[in-house]
Each structure stands twice: as C-alpha cells, then as structure tokens.
Amino acid sequence: MATLGAHKKHKVTIVGSGNWGSTIAKVVGENTAANPDLFEKEVQMWVYEEQVEGKKLTELINEKHENVKYLPGIELPHHVVANPSIEDAVKGSTILIFNLPHQFIKGLCKQIQGVILPFARGISCIKGVDVRESEIRLFSEVIGEQLGIYCGALSGANIANEVAQEKWCETTIAYDPPPVDSQAPTPARTPPNRSPAASQLDLTKLDQHKDVSGKPSKVKLTPLASEYAAIDHVTMKILFHRPYFHVRVVSDVAGVSLSGALKNIVALAAGWVDGLGWGDNAKAAIMRVGLLEMVEFGKRFFGKTIQTKTFTEESAGVADLITTCSGGRNHRCAKMSVVEGKSISEIEDRELNGQKLQGVSTAEEVYTFLRSQGLEQDFPLFTAVYKILKGEEKYENIPQLIEKDTVSTDADEK
Amino acid sequence: MATLGAHKKHKVTIVGSGNWGSTIAKVVGENTAANPDLFEKEVQMWVYEEQVEGKKLTELINEKHENVKYLPGIELPHHVVANPSIEDAVKGSTILIFNLPHQFIKGLCKQIQGVILPFARGISCIKGVDVRESEIRLFSEVIGEQLGIYCGALSGANIANEVAQEKWCETTIAYDPPPVDSQAPTPARTPPNRSPAASQLDLTKLDQHKDVSGKPSKVKLTPLASEYAAIDHVTMKILFHRPYFHVRVVSDVAGVSLSGALKNIVALAAGWVDGLGWGDNAKAAIMRVGLLEMVEFGKRFFGKTIQTKTFTEESAGVADLITTCSGGRNHRCAKMSVVEGKSISEIEDRELNGQKLQGVSTAEEVYTFLRSQGLEQDFPLFTAVYKILKGEEKYENIPQLIEKDTVSTDADEK
Numbered sequence: 001m002a003t004l005g006a007h008k009k010h011k012v013t014i015v016g017s018g019n020w021g022s023t024i025a026k027v028v029g030e031n032t033a034a035n036p037d038l039f040e041k042e043v044q045m046w047v048y049e050e051q052v053e054g055k056k057l058t059e060l061i062n063e064k065h066e067n068v069k070y071l072p073g074i075e076l077p078h079h080v081v082a083n084p085s086i087e088d089a090v091k092g093s094t095i096l097i098f099n100l101p102h103q104f105i106k107g108l109c110k111q112i113q114g115v116i117l118p119f120a121r122g123i124s125c126i127k128g129v130d131v132r133e134s135e136i137r138l139f140s141e142v143i144g145e146q147l148g149i150y151c152g153a154l155s156g157a158n159i160a161n162e163v164a165q166e167k168w169c170e171t172t173i174a175y176d177p178p179p180v181d182s183q184a185p186t187p188a189r190t191p192p193n194r195s196p197a198a199s200q201l202d203l204t205k206l207d208q209h210k211d212v213s214g215k216p217s218k219v220k221l222t223p224l225a226s227e228y229a230a231i232d233h234v235t236m237k238i239l240f241h242r243p244y245f246h247v248r249v250v251s252d253v254a255g256v257s258l259s260g261a262l263k264n265i266v267a268l269a270a271g272w273v274d275g276l277g278w279g280d281n282a283k284a285a286i287m288r289v290g291l292l293e294m295v296e297f298g299k300r301f302f303g304k305t306i307q308t309k310t311f312t313e314e315s316a317g318v319a320d321l322i323t324t325c326s327g328g329r330n331h332r333c334a335k336m337s338v339v340e341g342k343s344i345s346e347i348e349d350r351e352l353n354g355q356k357l358q359g360v361s362t363a364e365e366v367y368t369f370l371r372s373q374g375l376e377q378d379f380p381l382f383t384a385v386y387k388i389l390k391g392e393e394k395y396e397n398i399p400q401l402i403e404k405d406t407v408s409t410d411a412d413e414k
Numbered sequence: 415m416a417t418l419g420a421h422k423k424h425k426v427t428i429v430g431s432g433n434w435g436s437t438i439a440k441v442v443g444e445n446t447a448a449n450p451d452l453f454e455k456e457v458q459m460w461v462y463e464e465q466v467e468g469k470k471l472t473e474l475i476n477e478k479h480e481n482v483k484y485l486p487g488i489e490l491p492h493h494v495v496a497n498p499s500i501e502d503a504v505k506g507s508t509i510l511i512f513n514l515p516h517q518f519i520k521g522l523c524k525q526i527q528g529v530i531l532p533f534a535r536g537i538s539c540i541k542g543v544d545v546r547e548s549e550i551r552l553f554s555e556v557i558g559e560q561l562g563i564y565c566g567a568l569s570g571a572n573i574a575n576e577v578a579q580e581k582w583c584e585t586t587i588a589y590d591p592p593p594v595d596s597q598a599p600t601p602a603r604t605p606p607n608r609s610p611a612a613s614q615l616d617l618t619k620l621d622q623h624k625d626v627s628g629k630p631s632k633v634k635l636t637p638l639a640s641e642y643a644a645i646d647h648v649t650m651k652i653l654f655h656r657p658y659f660h661v662r663v664v665s666d667v668a669g670v671s672l673s674g675a676l677k678n679i680v681a682l683a684a685g686w687v688d689g690l691g692w693g694d695n696a697k698a699a700i701m702r703v704g705l706l707e708m709v710e711f712g713k714r715f716f717g718k719t720i721q722t723k724t725f726t727e728e729s730a731g732v733a734d735l736i737t738t739c740s741g742g743r744n745h746r747c748a749k750m751s752v753v754e755g756k757s758i759s760e761i762e763d764r765e766l767n768g769q770k771l772q773g774v775s776t777a778e779e780v781y782t783f784l785r786s787q788g789l790e791q792d793f794p795l796f797t798a799v800y801k802i803l804k805g806e807e808k809y810e811n812i813p814q815l816i817e818k819d820t821v822s823t824d825a826d827e828k
Contacts, residue, residue: 156695157694157695157698157699158695159693159694159695162692162693162694162695162696163695167692167693167695167696168692168695168696168699168812168813169693169695169696169698169699170695170699170702170703243813243817244813246699246813246817246818278576278581278582279573279576279583280571280573280576280736280737280740280741281571281572281573281576281577281581281582281583281584281733281737282576282581282582282583283736283737283740284571284583284729284732284733284734284736284737284740285571285582285583285584285660285729285733287732287733287736288571288584288727288728288729288732288733288736289584291727291732292727308723308726309722309726312722312727312732313702313705313706313726314702315698315699315702318698318701318702318705318726318732319695319698319699319701320698322694322697322698322701322702322736323695323697323698326694327694398582399582399657399658399660403657403660404660
C-alpha cells in the first residue's frame with residue numbers, strides 16, 4: 001500500500017498553443033513555479049508545428065519565450081517548453097490540459113492513446129459541446145472516452161488577451177472524478193494550509209499496477225498512481241488560480257460545458273435586440289430568458305449532474321453570458337446585421353476572415369436536436385433564433401415568440 | 415356567504431405621478447380598458463400638485479393626457495385621471511400602486527389611514543429598502559404596517575422612458591398575501607382562460623364586515639371584500655402584463671425589494687472596474703460576485719422567505735443588475751470618477767443636478783448595518799465599496815479584497 005509520505009511531483013502538459021492555450025500555459029507555468037512541492041516546474045506545451053518568419057514556431061517560442069504568432073507581446077514563463085511532438089509532450093504527465101480547436105480533438109486523442117499515463121487526469125478548455133442530430137456529448141466526455149481517463153472542464157468569462165495581460169477575471173473549473181477506491185485509507189479533508197504530502201491519495205487506477213497479490217508490482221517501470229498526491233479540487237485550484245485569474249472549482253462538468261456553448265445562441269438574440277435600439281432593458285431580458293433556457297436544456301438532457309447554480313452563479317454561466325452579450329463577436333455581428341439590414345452570413349463573410357460564428361452553428365445543432373425530441377416549443381428563444389437565422393421569423397417578433405402564457409407564473413406553485 | 419357569481423370590479427389607484435409613476439399609469443390604464451370584466455376602466459392617479467407653465471399639473475394632465483413635466487411626449491390613456499387629493503384618489507380602490515419617492519411614503523400613508531378600503535391590496539414600485547443602523551425594512555412592509563393592508567412589490571430591469579416608449583422589457587411582481595380564510599370555499603386554481611367570476615374569493619378581511627351572526631352585515635355601507643374577485647397572482651399579471659412589458663409574478667417580496675437596493679452598490683464597483691479599463695471579463699466578475707453577496711445578504715437577514723432564484727433568475731434580480739451595471743448612473747458616475755481622477759462626490763455635484771447616487775447611500779447604510787452585526791468580512795465586495803468610497807481602500811485592490819481563501823471552493827461539499 002502506498003504510504004502517505006512524500007509524493008512524486010505532478011507533471012503538466014498543455015495540449016494546444018493558440019491564443020487561449022498559450023494564455024493558459026502562462027497561468028499554469030506561473031503556478032508550477034510557485035508550488036514546487038506539488039508540481040514539476042517545467043510545463044510541456046504541444047505546438048502544432050508551422051513556419052513563422054522562416055523559422056519553426058516551436059523554436060521561436062523556446063528562444064523568445066513568446067508565442068509570436070498567437071499571443072504576441074506576452075512573455076511566457078521560461079520553463080514553458082514548446083514541443084512539436086504530441087507523444088513526447090504528454091509522456092509521463094499526470095495532468096493534461098486540452099486547449100485546441102475542437103475539430104482536432106479526435107485525431108489528436110488517437111495519437112496519444114496508450115502513450116499517456118493511464119491514471120492521468122484531463123481538463124478540457126474547449127468551449128462548447130459536440131451536438132449531433134439526436135445526441136449531445138461534452139468535449140470532456142469525448143476526450144475521456146477516447147483516452148480512458150477522467151476529464152473535467154474549464155470555462156469562464158475569459159477573453160484570452162485580457163487574461164494574458166493579467167487583467168483580473170474569474171473562471172470555473174468543473175471537476176468530478178470518480179470516488180477514491182473504497183479499500184484506500186479514509187480520505188481526510190485537506191486542511192486550508194495543506195501540504196501536498198498530507199493530501200488524500202487517488203487510488204482509482206491502482207488496480208492496473210498491482211500484481212495478483214494486490215501489492216504494487218515491482219516489474220512495472222511506469223509510475224503508479226499511488227506515488228502521486230491526489231488530483232482533487234484543491235490541486236486544480238492551486239494549478240490555475242492566480243491573483244488576476246480567480247478560480248472556483250465545482251463538480252458540474254456538463255453545466256460548465258453547456259454554458260460555454262449555449263450562451264452564443266443567446267448572444268445572437270441580444271445582438272439583434274441591440275441592433276433594433278430597444279435599449280438595455282430589452283437586452284437584459286433576452287439574457288435572462290436565455291439563461292433560463294440554458295438551465296432548462298441542461299436539466300432536460302444532462303439531468304443527473306446538472307446544477308442550476310452552475311448557470312446562474314458561476315463565471316462559466318452568468319458571467320460568461322454577460323461578457324459574450326457585451327463584446328463578443330456573435331453579439332457584434334448580429335447587431336451589425338440589423339443595423340445594416342444584411343444577413344448574418346454577409347456580415348460573417350466581411351468581418352470574420354473566413355471564420356464562422358459559433359452561435360449560428362450551435363443554434364442549428366441545438367434546434368435540430370430539439371426537433372428530434374419534439375421539444376422546440378419548450379425552448380422558445382433558442383427556436384426563435386434558429387427561425388430568424390433561417391428567415392422564417394423576424395427579430396422584431398422575439399417578444400411575442402418568447403412570451404409565456406398570460407397566466408403561467410409561479411402562481412401555480414401557490 | 416358570498417356567492418361565486420358576478421363580482422364588483424376592482425378600482426385601481428396609482429399613488430404617485432413621476433416618470434415611473436406615470437409610466438405605470440399608462441401600463442395599468444391600458445389593462446383596465448382591456449379587461450372590463452375585472453377592472454373599472456378609470457384609473458385614479460394621485461399627483462402632487464404644482465404649477466407648470468402657469469397651470470396646475472393635474473389640469474394639464476387631464477387636458478392633454480400627458481404628464482408634460484415628468485413624462486413628456488407620451489400619451490396616457492384618457493381614462494387615467496390626475497387627482498390632486500390623495501384621500502379622494504384612493505377612496506374605494508381595491509388596488510393601490512405606490513410609486514413615489516420613498517421619503518414621502520410615511521407622510522402620505524398617514525393621510526390615507528382609515529380612508530382606504532380595509533381589504534385593499536398594495537403594490538410598491540419603490541426600489542430599495544429602508545435601512546437603519548441595525549434594522550432593515552422593505553418599503554412594502556412600511557406601507558403595509560402603516561395602512562394595515564398587505565403590500566407586495568414590483569421591480570425589474572425597467573428604465574421608465576424605455577417602458578413608456580413601449581420598448582419591450584420584463585418585470586417582476588412579488589406578491590404573497592396571507593392565505594384565504596379557512597372557512598371559505600376550497601379555492602380552486604383558476605384556469606388559464608379564467609373569467610373573473612370564476613376565480614377564488616379573497617375572504618381574509620371579511621370578518622371586519624360580518625355581524626355577530628357571521629353573516630355579512632346589512633348596515634355597512636362600505637363594500638365587502640367578498641363582493642370582489644380575489645386579488646391573486648393572476649389578477650396582478652392581468653393588471654400589469656403588456657405585449658411590451660412582460661410580467662412574472664413570484665412570492666418573494668423581500669428578494670425583489672432587496673435586489674433593487676443592493677444592485678446599486680455593485681454598480682459602483684462595476685463602474686470603477688470599467689474606469690480602470692479592466693475589460694468585460696472583470697466587469698462580469700464583479701457582477702457575479704455582487705449577485706452572490708446580494709443573495710447572501712437576503713438569506714442572512716430575510717431568510718424565511720428569500721429565494722436564491724429571485725436574485726439569479728428574475729428580472730428584478732440578474733436582469734436589473736445587468737441593466738444597472740450597463741447604463742445606470744451609479745455605474746456611469748463611478749466610471750467617470752476613475753477616468754477623471756475625481757471623487758464620487760465631485761462627480762455627483764457636477765452630473766446630478768443636486769441629486770445623490772443611491773449606491774453611495776445604500777453602501778453606507780448596508781456597511782453600517784453589517785458592522786452592527788460584526789459581519790463585514792462575509793460581504794467583502796459590499797465592504798470594499800464602502801471603504802473605497804471613504805478613501806480607506808483603492809479600487810485597484812478590489813480583486814485582492816474579494817479574493818476567497820485559496821482552497822475554499824465547493825470542494826468542501828465533496
């Protein structure tokens with residue numbers, strides 16, 4: 001049985017190095033340096049290799065300690081090491097932070113199956129969910145299933161450049177790993193001034209490294225889960241919390257992930273209402289109605305673990321919704337489309353340099369899913385957004401489209 | 415016993431005729447006309463008489479059907495009747511809507527004690543609460559106690575001029591009158607397409623009009639409560655809901671009233687952060703933290719009836735907070751004070767034409783109250799706002815001031 005003595009340090013890898021990935025590498029690198037008892041200082045950052053100014057991007061990053069292409073002007077900790085080999089970057093890491101465009105996830109996970117530690121833990125910083133006609137999956141689920149590990153999520157009101165400039169904000173980490181093996185010592189709650197050595201053990205993957213006698217096998221050369229301190233809520237907070245980046249850790253992975261996707265639908269409606277000049281009252285009303293449809297969507301389709309307060313009280317919920325409906329590009333383009341009398345796709349073409357608005361595709365996916373369930377009428381704002389995008393409804397009609405039955409109030413509870 | 419047959423129509427009086435009072439008179443007047451079975455069409459509006467353009471304001475309103483002084487450019491329903499006599503305006507009314515500056519409430523209530531119907535019901539549109547050193551009272555409570563009637567509250571993301579122009583928005587009515595007399599017929603829930611005649615009776619005040627035999631007295635000349643349809647959630651929704659003014663009726667009067675007061679403290683902090691150029695992330699974080707302190711304040715001091723969702727899900731809560739932190743004057747003046755490097759009171763003097771910011775006085779009152787309870791440290795944002803106003807702290811330190819213990823997350827629940 002593992003002892004409660006000194007533990008191996010956790011090794012951290014960032015999978016992805018775009019604007020947000022590089023920002024998270026900065027945050028995490030600062031914390032591995034500040035917590036040497038708990039983490040190896042060096043942070044590996046997998047970089048999709050490309051040529052920049054006639055040089056390899058990884059070499060530029062490692063020379064200049066700056067991602068000159070995706071996060072220019074921000075100095076990265078010198079112990080954040082850019083690595084073009086994903087297999088090499090993840091090797092021996094106990095904590096894998098996924099921060100890359102969602103279309104690359106599945107291919108990348110295939111590459112590292114069997115390479116990662118079997119008891120590694122993941123955090124997905126990828127906003128949104130994978131919606132198919134009649135199936136919805138969180139990206140954390142996709143990663144977890146493909147790699148056979150547990151994966152949580154990080155999301156919040158976090159415009160990457162503002163975080164990189166150390167402008168204060170908050171974020172939410174959702175993390176709810178399976179319970180500790182019942183044969184393990186009773187886990188004591190870690191005290192506020194915990195030392196890593198005193199924290200509870202994570203033995204969930206221990207079986208894979210035991211021999212038939214139940215004792216840890218001596219022939220295994222890979223590390224054992226029991227050699228490490230548990231990766232729990234406290235560990236996650238220490239790894240991500242900075243004076244300028246306040247972290248709250250919750251357990252509702254689905255709520256955090258869904259908020260990040262569904263808010264973009266609401267932002268389109270907020271943009272239209274802004275474009276109509278209806279004022280702050282109306283925009284706040286759209287956000288309120290949208291927030292409740294987000295909650296309802298979560299409860300209907302992820303009911304087991306969803307908590308209303310993830311949406312209404314956390315940074316990943318209400319705060320990210322507020323930010324997205326203030327300065328985000330879904331809101332901005334929708335507003336332009338009303339003011340200029342142009343379609344959303346005309347505005348997308350002009351403003352987004354070939355990219356597409358996430359709110360548009362999410363609205364379509366969510367509507368398709370809702371229709372497959374026959375539940376469009378229970379989500380009148382989401383449905384209205386889809387129909388307006390398709391030209392089947394007018395944005396001026398949003399109030400009527402979302403108006404509830406005249407006498408349906410919480411009076412029904414009385 | 416009263417029959418379930420035809421009822422007397424409810425008579426409605428608006429007590430107050432400022433910008434918001436006149437707007438509510440318009441809303442309510444439209445609904446009394448649209449629901450002739452339930453309401454008398456004529457709506458009395460008490461007006462504090464003053465001379466405008468050499469004429470009496472009441473005469474101007476009744477001639478022009480416009481409150482030329484406080485809501486110019488908006489046509490009022492012709493059956494909204496301005497009345498300079500408060501006693502005359504409230505006589506025989508079953509529904510009294512209070513919409514006037516809070517400093518006049520107590521004096522006014524004295525004037526109409528004994529004049530109003532004893533079973534009348536009130537709705538207070540007065541935002542905020544009456545905070546003393548170690549006592550907090552809702553204005554609806556002040557009204558209710560002084561007049562011996564039940565009084566609810568209306569609050570929401572409602573900038574008066576926008577509502578008057580019929581720009582769509584939402585509001586929250588909080589209404590939780592005492593239960594119907596247990597001797598009364600079992601109240602059936604009113605169906606969606608209710609007719610007033612079929613709705614439940616409100617017999618709570620009936621005793622006052624019964625003779626010793628228990629039968630309604632024939633010598634009484636004042637109307638009996640039993641002659642009217644109940645004033646319930648449905649009645650309130652019909653009286654206030656318009657296509658451009660969507661109403662939700664809830665039961666949490668304290669939550670609705672507190673939101674309207676406490677949001678102004680949060681708006682000051684949001685304004686400072688905006689003034690510092692910290693971006694949308696930071697502002698959203700302030701609003702999120704503020705929202706949770708609002709909830710906490712409610713739960714601590716009005717615990718019996720407070721519901722978290724009033725703050726996090728209703729127009730009076732999160733939506734009004736968003737509006738107030740976007741375009742409200744507390745936010746605007748606080749932002750100016752940072753950008754220009756001036757004190758709040760300098761900005762007040764210059765911008766507000768002799769008026770004061772409500773957030774400043776509420777922050778002081780709330781801090782004084784919290785200190786009297788020894789609970790400042792449980793409300794770090796409210797406390798920070800007070801200390802910054804007093805020059806005891808700097809707004810740049812808000813993140814540290816509100817930062818929670820590094821390992822205090824909802825991990826504690828796990």
